[in-house]
Amino acid sequence: MAKRIEDLRIVERESLNKDFFILKLAGDTEIPEMKPGQFAQVRVDGSRDTFLRRPVSIHDVDYAGNTFKLLIQIAGKGTLVLSRLKEGDSLNLIYPLGNSFTLPGNGEKILLIGGGCGIAPLLFLAKHLNAHGFIPDILLGFRNRERIIEYDEYKNAGNVFLTTEDGSMGEKGYVTTHSVLQTGTYSRVYCCGPAPMMKAVAGFSKKKRIICEVSLENLMACGFGVCLCCTVETVRGNLSTCVDGPIFNTNDLKW
Numbered sequence: 001m002a003k004r005i006e007d008l009r010i011v012e013r014e015s016l017n018k019d020f021f022i023l024k025l026a027g028d029t030e031i032p033e034m035k036p037g038q039f040a041q042v043r044v045d046g047s048r049d050t051f052l053r054r055p056v057s058i059h060d061v062d063y064a065g066n067t068f069k070l071l072i073q074i075a076g077k078g079t080l081v082l083s084r085l086k087e088g089d090s091l092n093l094i095y096p097l098g099n100s101f102t103l104p105g106n107g108e109k110i111l112l113i114g115g116g117c118g119i120a121p122l123l124f125l126a127k128h129l130n131a132h133g134f135i136p137d138i139l140l141g142f143r144n145r146e147r148i149i150e151y152d153e154y155k156n157a158g159n160v161f162l163t164t165e166d167g168s169m170g171e172k173g174y175v176t177t178h179s180v181l182q183t184g185t186y187s188r189v190y191c192c193g194p195a196p197m198m199k200a201v202a203g204f205s206k207k208k209r210i211i212c213e214v215s216l217e218n219l220m221a222c223g224f225g226v227c228l229c230c231t232v233e234t235v236r237g238n239l240s241t242c243v244d245g246p247i248f249n250t251n252d253l254k255w
């Protein structure tokens, strides 16, 4: 799949809460085909401390409208600068990068698990699964009721289960303690979130012999296999998260 380096126009900017915002992007030409799990390397302009691009997953794609969305959490200087962009501003991206989640086989029962900004790639994945005839269960974890984002979007794409750390909505606790993990009979889990959460989900999946794919959020610099700063240890040797990933089957990871 050809990579592009392109200036895109921000056609919509939506603030979800004080930490999360969405940028809807459009170009002058037709947007390329993108796959769930792929990401963009976003240039942060106007800031001397953030010369490296920031990797951000493709959150949602509208081929008919020729737009796509990035869901971004303000985590530090770069994402803070990005959060100040307005409709009409332009954003330079290298995209689409990385591999993608693999499609399940016929009749598989699927669970998507996301926490924090790890929920970002799961909406595009859920819609892609819908287009292939699957209605996934979707388990999302947030700190509290006020922090829940994109609930209706996910509900339109699957059966949503929630956890909040204070129990203000859904089950109290973490995604890894939700009862659906015990009651559901899944053949495949897709997961993205903080590393300890993904490791716990990988351990659970291994015990239950469920196929588990995770989206790794290793530190990245180039994003296309040159700098080797995103290396991950696997049973097939050291691989680049940006080119060989970010999606890995957890049986391949030395976790």
Ligand SMILES: Cc1cc2nc3c(=O)[nH]c(=O)nc-3n(C[C@H](O)[C@H](O)[C@H](O)COP(=O)(O)OP(=O)(O)OC[C@H]3O[C@@H](n4cnc5c(N)ncnc54)[C@H](O)[C@@H]3O)c2cc1C
Binding pocket: 039, 050, 052, 053, 054, 055, 056, 057, 058, 071, 072, 073, 074, 075, 076, 077, 078, 079, 080, 117, 120, 121, 216, 217, 218, 219, 220, 221, 246
């Ligand atoms: C493949 C991939 C997809 C991602 N998708 C999303 C997404 O859809 N939405 C989202 O909000 N975030 C996503 N992230 C994380 C996002 O890239 C970082 O939060 C962002 O780079 C932080 O930049 P900063 O300048 O704001 O923070 P910094 O001040 O640089 O650091 C704040 C935190 O972010 C981490 N971080 C910094 N730079 C990177 C980097 N280049 N790669 C990964 N982590 C970094 C640091 O370890 C630190 O914990 C993704 C990361 C990867 C690798």
Ligand code: FES
Binding pocket: 219, 220, 221, 222, 223, 224, 225, 226, 227, 228, 229, 230, 231, 240, 241, 242, 243
């Ligand atoms: S980020 Fe440079 S090789 Fe992966």
